[in-house]
Amino acid sequence: MDNIKETIIEVVQSILPITIVITVLQFTLIWLPTETFIQFLIGVLMVGIGLILFLLGVNIGMLPIGEMIGSALSKTKIIWLIVFFGFLLGAVVTIAEPDVRVLSTQVDQVSNGEISKTILILAVAIGVGIFVALSLMRIIFSIPITYILAGGYGMIFILAAFTPSTFVPISFDAGGVTTGPLTVPFIMALGVGVASVLRGKSASQDGFGLIALASLGPILSVLILGVIYG
Structure with missing residues (x-):
């Protein structure tokens, strides 16, 4: 459970800066169409969810299996x-x-x-x-x-x-x-x-x-x- 919480915090901290910058630019300089800006926000949400699932998958599966394969091959x-x-x-x-x-x-x-x-x-x-x-x-x-x-x-x-x-x-x-x-x-x-x-x-x-x-x-x-x- 702690791993999930840490991963969520890490992802939020990663994508929050670019979200804030683009939001500020949207309402000061670039003024993209509302539909496009909403698509961006939806995309940010989907990226966040994807990154959380991806990082959890890496920590749970990819890293341990990589080390185990390396260890098993070396033992031969x-x-x-x-x-x-x-x-x-x-x-x-x-x-x-x-x-x-x-x-x-x-x-x-x-x-x-x-x-x-x-x-x-x-x-x-x-x-x-x-x-x-x-x-x-x-x-x-x-x-x-x-x-x-x-x-x-x-x-x-x-x-x-x-x-x-x-x-x-x-x-x-x-x-x-x-x-x-x-x-x-x-x-x-x-x-x-x-x-x-x-x-x-x-x-x-x-x-x-x-x-x-x-x-x-x-x-x-x-x-x-x-x-x-x-």
Whole structure:
């Protein structure tokens, strides 16, 4: 019950500022049609209810199951199994990410279907999956995160020079949308679960950084997609 109360307070505090600002603008500067403003208020209410249910779902289901899966995989001591399921889970959770679908729909509309929605989602999902797998390998083999970040961004700058200019901003947006409300909690919990079981690993030091690395994957995959389309 306390968890529900805290979640409601958190959501209200999150959406109240933007509601107040738009309400003030409505009655001072912009004067939107009454029907539009009422639709906005209804939308705010629906967003609030949706966020409450979503956050409760994350806390009750996504975070615990992510840690449990990470712990269970680590206990097998089979490296290829940990890496394979890291890739698979990273890819499928990205496909379900709402932000990725919004981006792919926008790109599909703006490009008049030249950059397919399905192709973009699959490219982003594969990129995230590969880098989640690399992140788990980093935890297992104690590879410094700076090495992977430096190598990843080096490859990004090189690919950007050979990719059509229209794909560069899309690629960086793709890296941003993967840090959405569905992907982040699950992947972070997965990393913490893996690190908490492996001997000599710190859940606070080794379990984090997966999101930073997972964001590199979509950028690289979309840039490669640009090279192919180009």
